Amino acid sequence: MIRLPMMAALVATLFTAPAAQAGQTENEAVTHFTLDNGMEVVVVEDHRAPVVQQMVWYRAGSADEPKGSSGVAHFLEHLLFKATDKLEAGEFSATVAANGGRDNAFTSYDYTAYYQRVAADRLGLMMEMEADRMKNIRLTPENIETERDVILEERNQRTENNPAALFSEQLNAAQYLNHRYGVPIIGWKHEMEELDLEDALSFYELYYSPNNAILVVSGDVTPEEVRELAEATYGQIPANPALPERLRTEEPPQIAERRLIYKDARVAQPYVRRSYLAQERDSGEQEEAAALLLLSELLGGGTTSYLAEKLQFDAQIANYTGAFYKADTLDDTTFDLVVLPVPGVSLQQAEEALDEALAQFMEAGVDPEHLERLKAQLRADQIYARDDADRVAHRYGSALAIGLTVEDVQAWPDVLQAVTAEDIMQAARDLFDKRASVTGWLMKEDAQ
């Protein structure tokens, strides 16, 4: 097997590997509590190395943006590295670096998160600074102008220069008729160009407060230390009583199959991608998501998957096949299938082969040995996960940011192990409704 670099790019435009969602025998090392002002705190202990990571997750992402201001959540993320009452622009990261650490941040549909990795004895300083910028940023018109150029260059780099990313944007926009998951996280270019100080500050003032944030600390630290430091820093910030309830527009019934073609001269390897609207993980109701996760692995999780077997090994019409399911979202998610045909096989033929394979799968059902192998891997992943406390921290942070609870996270491995072949087939029957799907062809400019 050769890893296809363009597939890596494609996968990046889709989702992270579902196996990363599994398992936590590390439960005994995880502590959870809430400060008086409503800020949730999770501590993941790992005392093997004198290292600590702090993450602060805000329950505010691109899908929470007001209409017309797409990209403002991510723009604000950049602006949080500018000045505060206490720090000059750039001083936050410079201070982290001067203490031997690294910091960064990321924005998704449902959350924005900031993190630092430092020697364990620097945690107090990190909390001090992170608490400071939760409320005290000071922005200038120059900051806005320069940083807007930076995010436009970021969009150039991630999206405008990458036909697979442009295709993915169009496909998502067609999938969601009425929900903000159809708008790119980084923003539409024409709206990004208009973002201003007021857009950034109104998003900041609405969403950045302790009662809308989750602190996750992982590494060589005890819950007692974290509580003491957190109370001295974040604990001093009052809750925002005006924090709105997190209500989003909902999808209407999707009753019309959508199809699209994107042509670009920079496409080297055409492919077919189909997305279906799908159920996500919900608190206390994770069973269907667990079944869909296993379905994605059975269908498109690698060399032994059903689509690889049918299209790469038997029919030999594809260089690559894959299935992707992102369980961790606040609202309806998608389940994606990809077929990248070998030369000489058209996208029409590739799509027909995909549909035929899906029909055969629905007929044949789940191979029990394959399901058992997947469950064994998920169990092993609970052991491997203990090697990476930061990954565990990420799992808790993202889960709490999308409305799941610590109990949901800890129940997830058992929910996965309890999934039956019939659960998977029922989830597949519910999922594969073409009326709720988009089929896209990514093609070369000159292709017919």
Next chain:
Amino acid sequence: MRLIYALILTVIAALPARAEVDIQEVTSPGGITAWLVEEPSIPFVALEIRFRGGASLDAPGKRGAINLMTGLLEEGAGEMDARAFSRATEALATNLSFDVSDDALSVSARFLTENLAPSIDLLRAALQEPRFDEDAIERVRGQVISNIQSNQKDPNKIAQQTFDRIAFGDHPYGSSLNGTLESVAGLTRDDLLAAHRAVLARDRIIVGAVGDITPEELGQMLDKLLGGLPAEGAPMPPRAEVDIPSGTTVVDFATPQSVALFGQPGLAQDDPDWFTATVLNHVLGGGGFESRLMTEVREKRGLTYGVYSYLAPRDLAETYLGSVSSSNDRIADAIEVIRAEWAKAAAEGITQEELDAAKTYITGAYPLRFDGNTPIANILVGMQMLGLPTDYIATRNDRVEAVTLEDVKRVAAELLEPENLHFVVVGQPEGLEAADTAQE
């Protein structure tokens, strides 16, 4: 609220945490050596193996053979065809991956302690008895060709390959290890068997293991895993002549943002000035948001999302490289700023404040790398690739601390060649000086 912690911690920031790693040098009964860190707290083992030489050992006219061979190691071995092999690794929840670079073929394995024996059987079969079945060869060949075609349309890859061709010419470093569409189409099963004999030999093995395993178990495992390989592989390729002309090369490619790769000759990791150069590069373009390039090109002018420079020592040549991307109408400005910063650092060196900040970062960040079995196993093989002793970890930060402002000034003047810094620009850049531009 005051930043009380800032005051306290600035004082002690010069005392970074220490990386506490107890490395044992293990020699197997059959004479294979490895570095081991025992870490029994989690019941699994991370194992990293390197075969020196890597894809640079491709025979003349067979470019891409070693890459294709590497891709086939997990596509059938011993009694198992590709699918049976995959099912067997899945059933054990063992992770095996094979990769190749210019300098080494890499094997990464992760297995549960309870599955050690059957996991090693699988890996042994992959390394010693790969089948190279005809159908697998055709399937993986198709994947490689797809890669080559994708790279031809990827501005980052175009820039990389153009720069390598300019810098290294006919040396293996001067071309992609994937090979060309023609060379890959012509590879036969015999070529793959020859590639396997050239690279997978006992005279070039480096091993790092971390996890729940004893020295005795590791020794036995090594003999089983590697003892059956031939004693000697192909002779190592010669060093590469680094010949980078001055100026700018533009590769026309219709895309909104130009991608630029820039570089000049570098220096080796065993050079007495290595740590001085590391400090210099951190200040110039290696540190994250606070490097001079990032400050000038991104923070002050908003010309890019990211600009970086890095020392690139390889086994057979050393370069000093960097990268930046800006929209076609702004890339010329970004390049001008980078050239000016290169020249300024060459002429003036850095400030005491920058030196101090760089040292606290570089020394403080070092122990943060040792934060799991898998990263530590990678560090162990990386150190051995460079010929470093096991006590390097304990002394490394002292060598960073010993760098003086005068050292940096001298090395900056010697190393940085602003007039010879070559830019390869892929895109449709506007306003790059015509005298500077050599259309490809």
